Amino acid sequence: MAMIFMTGAEWGINEFDAGGSIVTSKNGVLPRTGAYMYGITYCDWFKALPGGPYQELFCQVAFFYSDYISGGSIFGWRCGGTQLGYLRLNSSTRVIEVYIGSTLAGTCPLVILNRTWYVIEVHIKIADAGGVLEIRIDGNPQFAFIGDTKPGSETAIDRIGVYIAVNNDYYYDDVIVNDPSGEVNNSWPGGLKIALRLPISEGPIQQWTPTPGPGHYTALDERPPSGSDNVKTDVVGNIEMVQLSALPAEAQSVRAVQLDFWGLKMSTVAPTRLAPIVRLGEVDYIQATQDLPLAQGQVKTLLNTNPAGGNWSVAAANAVILGVQAKE
């Protein structure tokens, strides 16, 4: 699987299952990357991971706290409702404490400064013996433990997140989860940033119907996504394409590309599904057909490697024309 989940909140919509809100700025805090971030205060904030559960994961969150803290959990890993481990910011010492189950296993030496972005990475392998728990902050090793990382009967992680206690004003961005399988993205994310590329001009194939017309991409270029302007089709096989904005100039490499659609099926009569398309050069790489929800929702396909072969590059990612084909 390699990279299994990413969100930089850039759609302006919460991609976690519960908790928190998406903000452009709040209390003077700006996102680490892009235009949006997660602003989390006094709630249970978690995401069930696709394709899980996982015995071993590498997780990244960019983390920022604003002014007053009462101290409390800042990140965790779970199986169902059971917290297998978590990180806690100590309000007195301002260092991160590492917990396995409910037992303090140690602390990270770095003092976490107020109103500063940090990239926190956690490597977890759940096991009674030979389990692994390692923490890095801004790429620097802070904590390492080998031993019993399995506090109860649960043998794997199926969700990330934590309960954020009252009186904490926390911010998160660039959340990435890798598992150790696959040829790429199988280790520490390493501080990656997540950028959103929006439709900026018409694509080479336009077989769906825009509302309002006559432009197509202008129905698809807003965020948060709105269905009040849209493209749709009732013909199986019809293809629609858009040209996307370029990556930010600071991008030096690309580790993964996620194809995102916000859509819905309007009936149970075909077409009710879609297949994302990556057009590179003159070749269309049609991805696996995906189900559509009944209410507007995100349909995503995470590509760890270039469908044309090899790893992603800035040039290859920028060359992608994004398409979609209506499917039965």
Ligand SMILES: [Ca+2]
């Ligand atoms: Ca962001």
Ligand SMILES: [Ca+2]
């Ligand atoms: Ca154990």
Ligand SMILES: [Ca+2]
């Ligand atoms: Ca729209």
